[in-house]
Amino acid sequence: MRxxxxxxxxxxxxxxxxxxxxxxxxxxxxxxxxxxxxxxxCRGSGADQVLQxxxxxxxxxxxxxxxxxxxxxxxxxxxxxxxxxxGYTMVYGVLQFINFAHSEIFAIGAxxxxxxxxxxxxxxxxxxxGTISSFGYLxxxxxxxxxxxxxxxxxxxxxxxxxxxxxxxxxxxxxAIGVSFALQDVIRLTESLTTxxxxxxxxxxxxxxxxxxxxxxGSRMIDIQVKSVVVIIAAVAMLVALNYLVKATKVGKAIRxxxxxxxxxxxxxxxxxxxxxxxxxxxxxxxxxxxVMYALKFTRIDPFVGFMPGIKAFAAAVLGGIGNxxxxxxxxxxxGMIESFAGAYLGTYTMGAxxxxxxxxxxxLILILVIIFRPNGLLGEQVAQKA
Amino acid sequence: xxxxxxxxxxxFMVFLNQxxxxxxxxxxxxxxxxxxxxxxxxxxxxxxxxxxxxxxxxWLKLNRAARLALAVIFAVVLVxxxxxxxxxxxxxxxxxxxxxxxxxxxxxxxxxSGLLNFGYMAFYAVGAYLWAFFGSxxxxxxxxxxxTKALNTPFFLAPDWFYLFVFLGVIVAAILGLILGLPVxxxxxxxxxxxxxxxxxxxxxxxxxxxxxxxxxxxxxGITPIxxxxxxxxxxxFLNTIVKPIVGHPVTINQAYNILFYFIALCVVVAVIVVTxxxxxxxxxxxWTAIREDELSAxxxxxxxxxxxxxxFAVGASFAGxxxxxFAASRTFVSPETFxxxxxxxxxxxxxxxxxxxxxxxxxxxxxxxxxNIQVLQSxxxxxxxxxxxxxxxxxxxxxxxxxxxxxxxxQRLIFGILLVVMMIYxxxxxxxxxxxxxxxxxAPEDGDLAEKGAERV
Numbered sequence: 092m093r094x095x096x097x098x099x100x101x102x103x104x105x106x107x108x109x110x111x112x113x114x115x116x117x118x119x120x121x122x123x124x125x126x127x128x129x130x131x132x133c134r135g136s137g138a139d140q141v142l143q144x145x146x147x148x149x150x151x152x153x154x155x156x157x158x159x160x161x162x163x164x165x166x167x168x169x170x171x172x173x174x175x176x177x178g179y180t181m182v183y184g185v186l187q188f189i190n191f192a193h194s195e196i197f198a199i200g201a202x203x204x205x206x207x208x209x210x211x212x213x214x215x216x217x218x219x220x221g222t223i224s225s226f227g228y229l230x231x232x233x234x235x236x237x238x239x240x241x242x243x244x245x246x247x248x249x250x251x252x253x254x255x256x257x258x259x260x261x262x263x264x265x266x267a268i269g270v271s272f273a274l275q276d277v278i279r280l281t282e283s284l285t286t287x288x289x290x291x292x293x294x295x296x297x298x299x300x301x302x303x304x305x306x307x308x309g310s311r312m313i314d315i316q317v318k319s320v321v322v323i324i325a326a327v328a329m330l331v332a333l334n335y336l337v338k339a340t341k342v343g344k345a346i347r348x349x350x351x352x353x354x355x356x357x358x359x360x361x362x363x364x365x366x367x368x369x370x371x372x373x374x375x376x377x378x379x380x381x382x383v384m385y386a387l388k389f390t391r392i393d394p395f396v397g398f399m400p401g402i403k404a405f406a407a408a409v410l411g412g413i414g415n416x417x418x419x420x421x422x423x424x425x426x427g428m429i430e431s432f433a434g435a436y437l438g439t440y441t442m443g444a445x446x447x448x449x450x451x452x453x454x455x456l457i458l459i460l461v462i463i464f465r466p467n468g469l470l471g472e473q474v475a476q477k478a
Numbered sequence: 479x480x481x482x483x484x485x486x487x488x489x490f491m492v493f494l495n496q497x498x499x500x501x502x503x504x505x506x507x508x509x510x511x512x513x514x515x516x517x518x519x520x521x522x523x524x525x526x527x528x529x530x531x532x533x534x535x536x537w538l539k540l541n542r543a544a545r546l547a548l549a550v551i552f553a554v555v556l557v558x559x560x561x562x563x564x565x566x567x568x569x570x571x572x573x574x575x576x577x578x579x580x581x582x583x584x585x586x587x588x589x590x591s592g593l594l595n596f597g598y599m600a601f602y603a604v605g606a607y608l609w610a611f612f613g614s615x616x617x618x619x620x621x622x623x624x625x626t627k628a629l630n631t632p633f634f635l636a637p638d639w640f641y642l643f644v645f646l647g648v649i650v651a652a653i654l655g656l657i658l659g660l661p662v663x664x665x666x667x668x669x670x671x672x673x674x675x676x677x678x679x680x681x682x683x684x685x686x687x688x689x690x691x692x693x694x695x696x697x698x699x700g701i702t703p704i705x706x707x708x709x710x711x712x713x714x715x716f717l718n719t720i721v722k723p724i725v726g727h728p729v730t731i732n733q734a735y736n737i738l739f740y741f742i743a744l745c746v747v748v749a750v751i752v753v754t755x756x757x758x759x760x761x762x763x764x765x766w767t768a769i770r771e772d773e774l775s776a777x778x779x780x781x782x783x784x785x786x787x788x789x790x791f792a793v794g795a796s797f798a799g800x801x802x803x804x805f806a807a808s809r810t811f812v813s814p815e816t817f818x819x820x821x822x823x824x825x826x827x828x829x830x831x832x833x834x835x836x837x838x839x840x841x842x843x844x845x846x847x848x849x850x851n852i853q854v855l856q857s858x859x860x861x862x863x864x865x866x867x868x869x870x871x872x873x874x875x876x877x878x879x880x881x882x883x884x885x886x887x888x889x890q891r892l893i894f895g896i897l898l899v900v901m902m903i904y905x906x907x908x909x910x911x912x913x914x915x916x917x918x919x920x921x922a923p924e925d926g927d928l929a930e931k932g933a934e935r936v
Binding site: 136189190214250251252253255258260262263265266268269270271272273274275276277280283284310315318398402405406443444445446448449451452455457458462463 | 665672894
């Protein structure tokens, strides 16, 4: 055991956790500061008066009171985006190709995880489960979702992408979009043929809906749902594991070698196809796990559930610098925070003219602006664009 | 095997194209199609044969005058009359025309200049909402919501402004194309595709959400009613005196409108085809090809790539804008549902199925996909639901147990998706490849990647 521990490069575990902490704190602090400044500027405005009249608090107090909850929400959703974004970024790093079907891989993970929980629920197991065993069952669902999504990602690569590996980028991209559409309907077909309904709701079990109180602000209790904690812990664990795999193991070295130069890597005796399949497996299973977490957090999923998180996670990957693992984390966190802030405050600040429904648009705008003005992202290296 | 089939086909074509034979074959096909559709208006094979007979005008070797005459007779006489007999066919052909124009517009962006555009429906949406807003009561309802809508609100413009708005749609969509085109100058390849996707989604979400603070689009409910242009004097009278005996029943005002919109769509499509052909053969078209193949070399040859790319976006968008206006008027209803990413990919499927960059191919692609969508799939759905109601059982399986969800019309995504993947893998040039692309691919050097070969050995 000691020998094993001795060979583990602990730095590769501390560093990503430290990075994540910095990213969460940094993105959160930045958004909070901007929001507080905005709140100070808006004192006395129409929005302020409306709030005074309806809720009896000024816009500044309103903003500050809601801030911790918004930050926690942003962090949770940010981790989900980061986990999905890693799938895009790994594939892009290795193949310079946008795996558009990743959003459906995510959906497949979500459906397989939820279906297995529904099966357990149907057998009456979940109802009897205690606190600890319910965590066990959730872990099982997570693993099933990961396995299904990873397997599907490998299959998709084998069928639809490998024959096109030497074609122009756009040919592969069109094929990826085709796969994405076909998979949406495959999910819908299988789900609706079995029960007549194409959406699924995750069964309630365990204590995931409970809220843990954290601290008080005035009379308000700031709390966090158990499932948010689960999502955050699972995401952190997976991100650390992935980081370790890529940066500190021999397989990871092979992945990096293939990403850098396929031909030379092949000459060095690396099985390029096997490594690419592995990349899809790892990226896909991360997406699948994110899918189960998404289902846990938002409870209802349908076959088209992947599109929005997928496109947002892609925006996150681009924002952080596509091809860069740390960048995907940063991008996911920033996007999660911005979305959470937009969802919480946009309606109040514009007096209902623009509500939370514009939060999706915010992600698209960020995507467009980043691609136009900083296509290499926040952390991306200078890479020549491929036509 | 493949070779012998090819040779048999070739000799058959030679046989068909000898002397006067093509004229007889073409006229024969059209007459046969017309008679079949006339006497069995509900049969789908008859209708497919009718559509196929039109294509024979193109692929048989006829002289120019005969071709033109046959095409005009087909489009101006046969289709409206048969359409008046069974309005559903007119609807199908109208849709084919709309999607052909859309696909041709997208073809300019994707096929000619090689810029992938996933947000094409945005321009269609802009055209549609342009007339939907000005051609309805909406400008007078800016301060009311769906529920507080006053009943007798007057319309904002007279219905005949429609014709002006077809041109306005062209201009507004082209300007929007220029605005979207601006990022093109900085971005290439897959990033461009993603930007256009995001743009398309933004436009759809705006349409979905701009019911407040001022009610521009009426939100997810969509705008209705939208005015149609006034029916020209005497058309209904003409239809009911001369066409009525042929059709066998009086022509209602709605059917007359269907015919009117068919003719407007026909005009737009013909204009679009002419513009596309002229562009393809022009200096601009060649410059687009040069940019598509190698932007750097094109620049070195003195081509202003930025200007031409913007031009491609504007021209492509303008076709969609015109069709959008037409669509809004013909449906008298628009809602954001029509302009989803699915529809953008649907139009892309038409372009890719038919053949990127090939004008005939794109029209064929649009025809095939539209027929598949609203004819073949629908009749298949109908067939399945009939089976469900019957008590038949095959191999012990009772059809009545078949799930209601198994409705082929709902599975467009599956079909588009599989079509895209299969085409990309087996025939990336499409069914009827553009001559230029075909030449390129036939002479493409066959050097596989070193990594590929190495990897297969490992």
